[in-house]
Amino acid sequence: MGGVTAPPTVVPDLDELTALVGNGNAVVLSGAGLSTDSGIPDYRGATGSLRRHTPMTWQTFTRDPRGRHRYWARSYVGWRQIAEARPNDGHRAVAALQQAGLVGGIVTQNVDGLHQAGGAVDVLELHGGLDRTVCLQCGDVASRAELDVRLREANPGFRPEPVEGGAEPAVNPDGDVELPEEALDDFVMVECLACGGGPLKPDVVFFGETVPPDRVAQAYSLVTCARSLVVLGSSLTVMSGYRFVLRAAKEGIPVAIVNAGPTRGDDKADVRVDAPLGRVLPALTARLVR
Numbered sequence: 001m002g003g004v005t006a007p008p009t010v011v012p013d014l015d016e017l018t019a020l021v022g023n024g025n026a027v028v029l030s031g032a033g034l035s036t037d038s039g040i041p042d043y044r045g046a047t048g049s050l051r052r053h054t055p056m057t058w059q060t061f062t063r064d065p066r067g068r069h070r071y072w073a074r075s076y077v078g079w080r081q082i083a084e085a086r087p088n089d090g091h092r093a094v095a096a097l098q099q100a101g102l103v104g105g106i107v108t109q110n111v112d113g114l115h116q117a118g119g120a121v122d123v124l125e126l127h128g129g130l131d132r133t134v135c136l137q138c139g140d141v142a143s144r145a146e147l148d149v150r151l152r153e154a155n156p157g158f159r160p161e162p163v164e165g166g167a168e169p170a171v172n173p174d175g176d177v178e179l180p181e182e183a184l185d186d187f188v189m190v191e192c193l194a195c196g197g198g199p200l201k202p203d204v205v206f207f208g209e210t211v212p213p214d215r216v217a218q219a220y221s222l223v224t225c226a227r228s229l230v231v232l233g234s235s236l237t238v239m240s241g242y243r244f245v246l247r248a249a250k251e252g253i254p255v256a257i258v259n260a261g262p263t264r265g266d267d268k269a270d271v272r273v274d275a276p277l278g279r280v281l282p283a284l285t286a287r288l289v290r
């Protein structure tokens with residue numbers, strides 16, 4: 001009879017992952033799966049595939065004023081949930097690994113700011129961030145929280161019933177919710193303060209839009225200087241993230257993929273952990289961070 005009281009949390013391939021990250025200068029590439037525990041859904045994950053919502057596209061947003069108006073009305077309603085989302089154990093684990101000097105760079109496909117809220121610094125937001133707006137006319141970047149104040153002033157009585165019903169409508173990854181079409185006419189949008197009229201866009205990369213080249217170059221530079229690339233919570237469906245896995249593999253930089261469920265990069269991965277991030281990352285930091 002030994003002194004064993006409870007079995008350790010079993011995480012498959014944790015030894016291999018620990019060895020890789022323990023070598024230092026690991027670059028993290030994170031996706032939507034890291035934020036699902038914070039209540040932000042994944043378009044392509046288990047919940048995402050069930051959603052009726054189609055993501056906003058660059059073409060609709062820039063060419064169709066009604067589409068843009070629809071986005072902002074929905075975003076106004078969804079913003080509170082985005083603003084209230086809190087980092088989870090996964091975000092805190094990444095920050096702890098960074099503080100311990102083991103993570104040399106963080107590239108995220110997420111626009112929710114939760115890495116930073118969890119204590120991480122120098123986060124490269126590949127697809128931008130919902131906490132900022134950019135003017136399509138003059139390029140001025142402004143705070144989304146300040147826009148929210150202006151929108152509240154302009155829309156004192158705007159409290160539409162979301163399509164899905166209930167007091168807490170399910171927010172989409174873009175930070176918007178489904179609203180009935182007739183509610184849109186009651187919403188008043190405000191424009192850019194800097195140039196006095198330019199249409200505002202959240203500072204995020206929409207579907208159909210390209211990631212700014214300097215940002216891509218910065219991410220490539222982090223990856224090619226890394227000792228390993230660690231993908232967290234991404235199925236790597238879009239090339240915007242997958243290309244970094246391809247580059248790392250080409251350069252002979254070991255790739256680890258931690259994701260519950262299969263990913264497009266599985267045959268490029270040296271270490272593949274198929275388990276929930278909320279279990280894997282705390283187990284990893286327990287081994288590596290004193």
Ligand SMILES: [Zn+2]
Pocket residue numbers: 135136137138139140192193194195196197198
């Ligand atoms: Zn402007």
